[in-house]
Amino acid sequence: MARKQGSHSDITGPKVQAAALRLIAQHGFAAVSMRQIAAEVGVQAGALYNYTPDKQSLLFELMRSHMTDLLAAWDTADISGDPLARLEGFTRFHIHFHLPRADQVFVAYMELRNLSPENFAQIEAMRHRYEDALEEILRAGEAAGVFKMADTRVTTMALIGMLTGLSHWYRTDGRLETATIEAIYWDLVRKAVAA
Amino acid sequence: MARKQGSHSDITGPKVQAAALRLIAQHGFAAVSMRQIAAEVGVQAGALYNYTPDKQSLLFELMRSHMTDLLAAWDTADISGDPLARLEGFTRFHIHFHLPRADQVFVAYMELRNLSPENFAQIEAMRHRYEDALEEILRAGEAAGVFKMADTRVTTMALIGMLTGLSHWYRTDGRLETATIEAIYWDLVRKAVAA
């Protein structure tokens, strides 16, 4: 019979994820030990194995849930309209979603090489779905004559790179609000693909 | 009395650097052991300490020499002319320099958090000098009225991010030549900051 709500399990589980995310983002997966994560949670190392079968699965679950959240949020966002409006929607959605999730973005980008081949393939597939969403918008705009690019696939990767790079230097305590950043980046994106 | 040229030292030294660079780029600094590097070189682990005082210094030297090469190449490039020509020069220089150095770029970006605070500060300062070179071009173009941006500093970071992101997905065995990539990216950069 399972424990009721409020039992330690329901509290410790999320704590493990949060501690692992923070520590891995800061020091890197290979540099963080299970004992460090356990200490941050306030338990012994052995207790972590009630919440993950092993260290690799812990990393994978962090990345998988981040990508799942991203794709779910994108589906919910329901960006529609003409290609220009959809491109603006994608740009603002990307920034709005990623800026408050600095640790997740960091881990999802930096720790890909520490995933097992099977786990890597799953994350990569999800990332690809997200990239394809942008590429589809660009192709629609190209077909409609409102966008003009030398190479659509390369432009997709270039814009994704520009948007993702933002998470690597933006600081929430800096001089710029999220809304300001959104406007600046949208200006760059819009002009870059303008017909 | 030092050994003459052709001694093992002159051969093993570069081999250590090359092996460390390749392995760290592939698996990450913390995930690579001194014994793995030694095995790749063809020596025992203890022999590495003829070429580096410790593992941390080995990483720092890889990053320092990469950044030194970059800044030296930029100084030599001697990009001049009107702001538009200089921006094109910077864009093409960046791609031309970075594309054949995928491992160095990877290590220089992914392993910053594994540097000691003093070493980090040095690398960061060099990176800043490079970013400033782009920012100066953008400001000159802005003053001349040939560029127009919502925020010059943010645009600098956005363009650097876009250009650097290229190294993360570009494969030398892919469908696109370096010259083609240069042209595509220059097209995006030029339009993004156009007045």
Place this chain on the structure above:
DNA sequence: CGTCTAACTGAACAATCGTTCAATTGCAAA
């Protein structure tokens, strides 16, 4: 040809790694 020493080996060091598991704890249900 014999000498010297840079280069390297191979073993050892204490520390730390991920993971397992019998024993203990403490709360919820009966």
Place this chain on the structure above:
DNA sequence: TTTGCAATTGAACGATTGTTCAGTTAGACG
């Protein structure tokens, strides 16, 4: 209040870590 079991402890495991160092080797020099 007693019972049952989820949650956790704490110790242990074999493996591996970065680093040191006395001893061996081999190639260039006098």
